[in-house]
Amino acid sequence: MKAKRILLAALCLMLVSAGGERTIQGAMKKPGKPSGVMATAVKRTVVLSWIKGKKASGTEIYLYDRQKKRYIKKADSKASRYVVKGLKPGVSYGFKVRSYRIYKKKKYYSGYSKVVRASMAAKGESTIKNFLKTAVAPVGSTLYIWGGGWNKADTGTGKDGKRIGLNGEWNRFFLSQNSRYNYKKHRYRHGKGLDCSGFVGWTVYNIRNTVPGKGGYVRKAKDQPKLFAEKGWGSYKSKKKVADYKAGDVMGSSSCGHVWIVIGACRDGSVVLVHSSPKGVQLSGSPTKKGRKKSQALALAKKYMKKYHRTWYRRYPDCSRGKSYLTQYGQMRWDVSGNHVMEDPEGYQHKYADAILKDIYRN
Incomplete structure (x- = not known):
């Protein structure tokens, strides 16, 4: 009897092993998920x-x-x-x-x-929601590369700035780095990430084009908001005339050499923004207008980076930005009438940042 039990156990083990092997082989034949x-x-x-x-x-x-x-x-x-x-x-x-x-x-x-x-959109080409959803797509997976999104001559839009969708190499490069990432050691590594104007240009390209490789929108950071206004897409205000912040505003500065996109303002006057700034593409929060660093915008930026972009947040937990973000930037605000590029059927321009982020990340 003992010998029979041993034999039966051995047969069962062989069958289980064979089934497990078939399962493993089947899994190996499956492709990876997009x-x-x-x-x-x-x-x-x-x-x-x-x-x-x-x-x-x-x-x-x-x-x-x-x-x-x-x-x-x-x-x-x-x-x-x-x-x-x-x-x-x-x-x-x-x-x-x-x-x-x-x-x-x-x-x-x-x-x-x-x-x-x-x-x-009902009449126009796109919506503020589409614009912001596109802008947050590379958040937490794309590092800052000086010249990223530009052509190799550094005179205008390059291949990545005219790309439809994300470049898988952006995330692969991000995963190959660590918390000590220094963008100065990776200047002009085209195809590895985006700089600030490359990021904004890529975002705008994706809401206006269905195929890659056409003329793009990458310019010097200080010039991008004015360029978009000159195309008739919205209105431009100099930094001294900026009084408020609404979803989708494109903010550029000559003194700071930076450009970013407004997600939304908070009740305390602080602003949640999305941009490519060392270390890379992320959500950040400004201080309040009075300069209080522990703002509602900072709390929101940290909350969403921690919840939805954990690997990034563990490496680069700093989501704060200085008061210059509220004092040194000119502003392009989209015309949402539907007569040009943009509409705002969800009413994002009249909502606070917390409601906008909740809707973007839910959908």
Whole structure:
């Protein structure tokens, strides 16, 4: 009897081992899940972009069907972006994607990405919400690179400044560094990250274009807000005339050599902003107008960086910025009438930063 029990135990172990091996082999055949998935509304289209999963042969795109109340397959793509056309103005759409791999004539799938949503403008090209959602996409995964987003001649927009979606190399470079990262040792390492004007130029490019490689919007930091106003997209105020801050404002300074985007103002007068500044693309908080450093904006910036960008926050926990952010910057404010580029159907320009951040990160 004892010998039989030993034999049965050995057989069971062999079967379990074989099953486990098949499970491992099956998992090894599956492609990696797409990452960095973005959905950006541009006129009557939504541009979906993603970083391809490892070993992926292609990517399947799914659109939420309100009538069927489920996601239906929209398309296959061998690239890392797909343009969904013919969408209705003023409507919000949900998407998700997954990788597939063809291996020995069989198709293996990754899990689905998180759902991403895009709201269509009713008349204009895009919305303040789309602009800010695009701006926060590289937060916590893209380091500051002097010249990042510029061309190699350093005269205007380069490849990354005219890129649709995220560059997977930005995150790979971030993961290869540590808390002692010094941007001065990595100047002009194109394709590894973005500088302040490269970041703003990339953000604007993505809300205005469906294909990469067209003319871009990367200029000197001090010139970008004026350039956008001169194009008829909004109005410009010099630093002495800036009285308040609203979602989407583009702020530039000649004395500071920096440019950034307003997420929203807080009740105490402080401002939550998104920018690329050493160490890289992150949320930051200004002090109050009276100079109090422990502001509501700083608390919000730390809260969202810690919750949604943990690896970054553990390395670079400083989210504070000085009072110069409220005194030394000119301002471009978008015209949200829908007659030019931008609309604001969600009313972000009339909301405080806490409500805006909650909505951006929820959707």
